[in-house]
Amino acid sequence: xxxxxxxxxxxxxxxxxxxxxxxxxxxxxxxxxxxxxxxxxxxxxxxxxxxxxxxxxxxxxxxxxxxxxxxxxxxxxxxxxxxxxxxxxxxxxxxxxxxxxxxxxxxxxxxxxxxxxxxxxxxxxxxxxxxxxxxxxxxxxxxxxxxxxxxxxxxxxxxxxxxxxxxxxxxxxxxxxxxxxxxxxxxxxxxxxxxxxxxxxxxxxxxxxxxxxxxxxxxxxxxxxxxxxxxxxxxxxxxxxxxxxxxxxxxxxxxxxxxxxxxxxxxxxxxxxxxxxxxxxxxxxxxxxxxxxxxxxxxxxxxxxxxxxxxxxxxxxxxxxxxxxxxxxxxxxxxxxxxxxxxxxxxxxxxxxxxxxxxxxxxxxxxxxxxxxxxxxxxxxxxxxxxxxxxxxxxxxxxxxxxxxxxxxxxxxxxxxxxxxxxxxxxxxxxxxxxxxxxxxxxxxxxxxxxxxxxxxxxxxxxxx
Amino acid sequence: xxxxxxxxxxxxxxxxxxxxxxxxxxxxxxxxxxxxxxxxxxxxxxxxxxxxxxxxxxxxxxxxxxxxxxxxxxxxxxxxxxxxxxxxxxxxxxxxxxxxxxxxxxxxxxxxxxxxxxxxxxxxxxxxxxxxxxxxxxxxxxxxxxxxxxxxxxxxxxxxxxxxxxxxxxxxxxxxxxxxxxxxxxxxxxxxxxxxxxxxxxxxxxxxxxxxxxxxxxxxxxxxxxxxxxxxxxxxxxxxxxxxxxxxxxxxxxxxxxxxxxxxxxxxxxxxxxxxxxxxxxxxxxxxxxxxxxxxxxxxxxxxxxxxxxxxxxxxxxxxxxxxxxxxxxxxxxxxxxxxxxxxxxxxxxxxxxxxxxxxxxxxxxxxxxxxxxxxxxxxxxxxxxxxxxxxxxxxxxxxxxxxxxxxxxxxxxxxxxxxxxxxxxxxxxxxxxxxxxxxxxxxxxxxxxxxxxxxxxxxxxxxx
Numbered sequence: 001x002x003x004x005x006x007x008x009x010x011x012x013x014x015x016x017x018x019x020x021x022x023x024x025x026x027x028x029x030x031x032x033x034x035x036x037x038x039x040x041x042x043x044x045x046x047x048x049x050x051x052x053x054x055x056x057x058x059x060x061x062x063x064x065x066x067x068x069x070x071x072x073x074x075x076x077x078x079x080x081x082x083x084x085x086x087x088x089x090x091x092x093x094x095x096x097x098x099x100x101x102x103x104x105x106x107x108x109x110x111x112x113x114x115x116x117x118x119x120x121x122x123x124x125x126x127x128x129x130x131x132x133x134x135x136x137x138x139x140x141x142x143x144x145x146x147x148x149x150x151x152x153x154x155x156x157x158x159x160x161x162x163x164x165x166x167x168x169x170x171x172x173x174x175x176x177x178x179x180x181x182x183x184x185x186x187x188x189x190x191x192x193x194x195x196x197x198x199x200x201x202x203x204x205x206x207x208x209x210x211x212x213x214x215x216x217x218x219x220x221x222x223x224x225x226x227x228x229x230x231x232x233x234x235x236x237x238x239x240x241x242x243x244x245x246x247x248x249x250x251x252x253x254x255x256x257x258x259x260x261x262x263x264x265x266x267x268x269x270x271x272x273x274x275x276x277x278x279x280x281x282x283x284x285x286x287x288x289x290x291x292x293x294x295x296x297x298x299x300x301x302x303x304x305x306x307x308x309x310x311x312x313x314x315x316x317x318x319x320x321x322x323x324x325x326x327x328x329x330x331x332x333x334x335x336x337x338x339x340x341x342x343x344x345x346x347x348x349x350x351x352x353x354x355x356x357x358x359x360x361x362x363x364x365x366x367x368x369x370x371x372x373x374x375x376x377x378x379x380x381x382x383x384x385x386x387x388x389x390x391x392x393x394x395x396x397x398x399x400x401x402x403x404x405x406x407x408x409x410x411x412x413x414x415x416x417x418x419x420x421x422x423x424x425x426x427x428x429x430x431x432x433x434x435x436x437x438x439x440x441x442x443x444x445x446x447x448x449x450x451x452x453x454x455x456x457x458x459x460x461x462x463x464x465x
Numbered sequence: 466x467x468x469x470x471x472x473x474x475x476x477x478x479x480x481x482x483x484x485x486x487x488x489x490x491x492x493x494x495x496x497x498x499x500x501x502x503x504x505x506x507x508x509x510x511x512x513x514x515x516x517x518x519x520x521x522x523x524x525x526x527x528x529x530x531x532x533x534x535x536x537x538x539x540x541x542x543x544x545x546x547x548x549x550x551x552x553x554x555x556x557x558x559x560x561x562x563x564x565x566x567x568x569x570x571x572x573x574x575x576x577x578x579x580x581x582x583x584x585x586x587x588x589x590x591x592x593x594x595x596x597x598x599x600x601x602x603x604x605x606x607x608x609x610x611x612x613x614x615x616x617x618x619x620x621x622x623x624x625x626x627x628x629x630x631x632x633x634x635x636x637x638x639x640x641x642x643x644x645x646x647x648x649x650x651x652x653x654x655x656x657x658x659x660x661x662x663x664x665x666x667x668x669x670x671x672x673x674x675x676x677x678x679x680x681x682x683x684x685x686x687x688x689x690x691x692x693x694x695x696x697x698x699x700x701x702x703x704x705x706x707x708x709x710x711x712x713x714x715x716x717x718x719x720x721x722x723x724x725x726x727x728x729x730x731x732x733x734x735x736x737x738x739x740x741x742x743x744x745x746x747x748x749x750x751x752x753x754x755x756x757x758x759x760x761x762x763x764x765x766x767x768x769x770x771x772x773x774x775x776x777x778x779x780x781x782x783x784x785x786x787x788x789x790x791x792x793x794x795x796x797x798x799x800x801x802x803x804x805x806x807x808x809x810x811x812x813x814x815x816x817x818x819x820x821x822x823x824x825x826x827x828x829x830x831x832x833x834x835x836x837x838x839x840x841x842x843x844x845x846x847x848x849x850x851x852x853x854x855x856x857x858x859x860x861x862x863x864x865x866x867x868x869x870x871x872x873x874x875x876x877x878x879x880x881x882x883x884x885x886x887x888x889x890x891x892x893x894x895x896x897x898x899x900x901x902x903x904x905x906x907x908x909x910x911x912x913x914x915x916x917x918x919x920x921x922x923x924x925x926x927x928x929x930x
Contacts, residue, residue, distance in 0.1 A: 212823075241834075244831075321816075322817040322820040322821055322824075347817055348815075349816040351786075352786050353816065362676075
C-alpha cells in the first residue's frame with residue numbers, strides 16, 4: 001500500500017495501524033502476544049494523561065493473544081487476526097460489565113456479546129477493554145482528555161475510543177453516533193471515524209439512546225482500517241430489525257482501488273457557519289484536492305441546516321425519553337445533568353412536534369438524495385469548531401443532519417489549526433460505503449498526514465501515516 | 466382467460482371488468498364511447514339508490530372517449546385504453562374540485578393531476594368522476610349505501626369507490642387506505658381491493674391523512690384488473706419520497722401464470738376474534754382451497770393484534786393532528802365529529818407514546834417477516850364482521866395491522882352470509898405483489914364467484930365472474 005508505513009521499526013508496534021499490524025503478523029515479524037504487550041505498555045505509560053479507559057482486560061487479552069498464536073493457520077480467514085480493539089462502554093462483551101457511564105450499572109454484567117462484538121471476535125480481534133463513554137452516550141462531559149491538549153475535550157460521546165486511537169493506545173475502537181458521537185470526537189482528536197448507513201451494522205447488545213438515530217461505527221487511523229472493520233461488522237442481524245435491508249459491499253477491495261479523483265459537492269452553508277479558522281483550513285484542504293484532480297462544486301441547501309439539526313434534537317430527546325422512562329422513574333438522581341434534562345424534556349414533547357421533525361427529515365433526505373445524483377460525495381467541515389474546553393463535548397450541528405437521515409459519513413484529518421486537529425467530513429449515498437472508501441482513500445493519499453500528538457515518554461516525534 | 470366472461474352480451478358493457486372491456490375494445494366489438502355511455506346510463510339508473518358519486522364528469526368523459534376513438538392505433542401501449550375509472554374524492558384531477566368530503570372545500574380546484582391520475586390518463590383511462598369519501602378519508606359515516614342492503618354501510622373511507630364498483634357503475638376505482646379504507650369497503654361490498662406495499666404508489670396530489678400510513682390502491686371486480694391498474698400506478702415519483710425504493714414487478718404476467726396452489730398461513734387469532742359467522746365462512750373458503758391443493762398451516766401471533774391495532778390508531782391520530790393543525794385552528798366547526806375528535810385527541814398525545822407505537826410496529830413487522838419466510842402468504846378474514854348499520858364505517862382492526870407495517874394486502878370475495886359479502890384477506894411480503902397476484906388469481910379460480918347485488922332496473926340476475 002502506498003502511503004502506509006509497513007516498514008516502521010518493530011519496537012513500536014503500538015504505532016501501527018490495524019492493517020499494518022496484520023501484515024506484520026502475517027509476515028511473522030510481529031507476534032500477537034508481542035503486539036498486545038506493546039499496547040498494554042503504551043496504555044500504562046500514557047493512560048494517566050488521557051483517561052480513555054473504563055477498564056482494560058489485561059489478563060483476558062493476553063490469554064486470547066496466546067490462544068490465537070496457536071491458531072496461526074486460521075489467519076487468512078480472519079481479517080482482524082490478533083488486532084486489539086477497544087469498545088465504547090455501551091457494547092456488551094461477555095465477562096466485562098457494560099456501564100454506559102451510569103453509576104448504578106458499575107457491576108452490570110451482560111448476558112452475551114453484542115452482535116458487533118461477536119463478529120469482531122470471530123474475525124480474530126482481541127477485546128482489550130472498555131473505553132470511556134459519556135453517560136448513556138449523550139453529552140455530559142467525560143473525564144477523558146484530548147491527546148492534543150489536556151484542557152480540551154476529546155469530544156463525545158465516543159470520547160475514550162477517539163482519544164485512545166489518537167494517543168496510539170489502540171489501533172481500532174468502536175464508537176456509536178446518535179447526533180455526532182463518532183465523527184466529532186474523531187475529528188477533535190485527529191483520527192478517522194465512520195458512521196455507516198443506518199441499518200448496516202447491528203445494534204443488538206449495545207445500550208441504545210434513540211432507536212431511529214443510533215449508528216455503531218469504527219474509529220481508526222487509516223481508511224483501510226475503517227474498511228477492514230466495517231467488512232467485519234456489516235450485515236443483516238435478525239436481532240436488529242433495522243438491518244433487514246442492509247446492503248453489504250466489498251470494502252477492502254474498494255480501498256485497494258482508490259479514486260479516480262472524486263466530484264465533490266461543497267456545502268457552502270456549513271463553511272459559512274463554521275468558525276473562520278476551521279472553514280479556511282477545510283477550504284484549503286479542498287483546494288489541495290482540486291489541485292490533484294478532484295472537482296469541487298458548490299451548493300447551498302434549501303432546507304435550513306439549523307432546522308435539520310433541531311429536528312434531530314427533537315427526535316433524539318423523545319426517543320431517549322421513551323427508552324429511559326422506567327429507569328429514570330427509579331433512578332433520576334443518578335443521571336448526569338444533561339442526560340437528565342434530555343429525558344425530562346423529551347417526555348414533554350407533543351407527538352405532533354415529533355412527527356413534524358420526521359417530516360423535516362424526510363424533506364432533507366429527498367434534497368440530499370437529489371444533490372448526490374450528480375456528484376460522488378458531499379464535503380463539509382466535520383465540526384464547526386476546534387475541540388473546545390472540557391465543559392462541553394462540542395458542537396454536534398454539523399454531524400447531526402447525517403445521523404438524522406442515515407447517510408454514511410466519514411471524517412478524515414485535514415490538518416492542525418493552533419495545534420488542534422480539524423476534520424474533513426465526506427458524505428455518500430445510502431449503502432454507498434464502497435464509494436465512500438474509494439473517495440476517502442484517494443483523499444488520504446493527497447492530504448498531508450497529521451503527526452501524532454505529543455504524549456507520554458516517547459511523545460512528539462512519531463508520525464504515522 | 467378461464468373464469469372470465471368475455472362472451473357476455475354486448476348490451477351490458479357496464480357489467481364487464483376493465484380487462485374484459487379492454488379486450489372487447491381491442492376486438493372492436495365494443496366502442497369506447499359506447500362503453501362510457503353505458504356506464505353513464507347505469508349510473509343514472511341506480512345512483513339514487515347507492516349515492517356513490519360526488520360528481521360525474523359526463524361531458525369530460527364523453528369528450529375523452531371520442532378523442533380516444535380517434536387514437537385507436539395507440540391502444541396496445543395503453544393498458545387502460547378507454548376504461549372509465551372513478552376517483553375517491555381525495556385525488557386531484559385537473560378541472561374537477563377535490564373536496565375530501567370537507568364542506569369548505571366544495572369548490573377547491575387542484576393545480577394539477579395527482580401523479581396516480583396522470584398515470585391513469587397516460588394509460589388511456591377515462592376519469593369518470595369523483596366517488597364519495599368520508600371526510601378527510603377518516604371514519605365519519607358517508608351518505609353512500611351498501612349495494613347489498615341500503616341500511617348497511619358500504620364501509621369506509623373509500624365508500625363510493627367500493628359501492629360504485631360493486632353496483633356495476635364503474636369497473637375500476639381508486640381508493641386509499643390508512644387503517645382499513647380500501648380492503649374493508651371492498652369486502653363489505655363484495656368486490657376486490659388491493660393495498661399495495663407502502664411506497665409502491667405515489668401519494669403526490671392526494672389529500673393525506675397520516676403520512677407514514679397512507680396507501681393509495683385500486684378496487685375492482687377481478688384480480689386481473691387489480692394487476693392491470695397497479696402496473697400503471699406503481700413506481701418511483703420524485704414528488705413522493707416514500708416511493709424512492711419502490712420495486713415494481715410485471716403484475717399482468719403474474720396473473721397470466723397463476724398458482725401453483727399456495728402455502729397459506731392461517732392467523733388463528735383473527736379467526737377467533739371475528740364474529741362466528743364470518744369466521745366459519747372464511748374457514749370454509751380455506752377448506753375449499755385446501756381441497757384444490759393449497760396447504761393451510763396455522764399460526765398464532767406473539768404480538769397481540771389488538772395492541773398492533775392500537776399502535777396504528779395512535780400513529781394515525783398523531784399524524785392527522787399534525788397535518789390538520791392549521792386547518793383545524795381555522796375551521797374546527799366544519800369538521801365532522803369523528804375527524805374532529807381524531808385531530809383534537811392526536812394533539813394531546815405525548816411523543817413518547819407515538820415512539821412506543823412505532824416500536825410495537827417494528828416488533829410486529831419483524832414477526833410477520835419471520836412468519837412469511839416459510840409460506841407464500843398469510844390469510845385471515847378481511848373484517849371481523851359483516852357490513853354493520855350506517856352509524857359506523859365498520860371495524861378496522863383486521864386491516865389496520867397491515868397498513869401499520871406496509872405489507873401488501875388483497876381482499877377477495879369469499880361468499881355471502883345472510884345476504885352480505887364476506888372477504889378473504891391475503892397478505893404477502895414487502896414488494897411481493899407479483900406473488901400476491903399469482904396467489905389471488907389462483908384463489909379466484911377456486912372460490913365460487915359472487916352474484917351481483919340486486920339493484921336497479923336490471924338487478925338480481927346478473928352474475929359477473
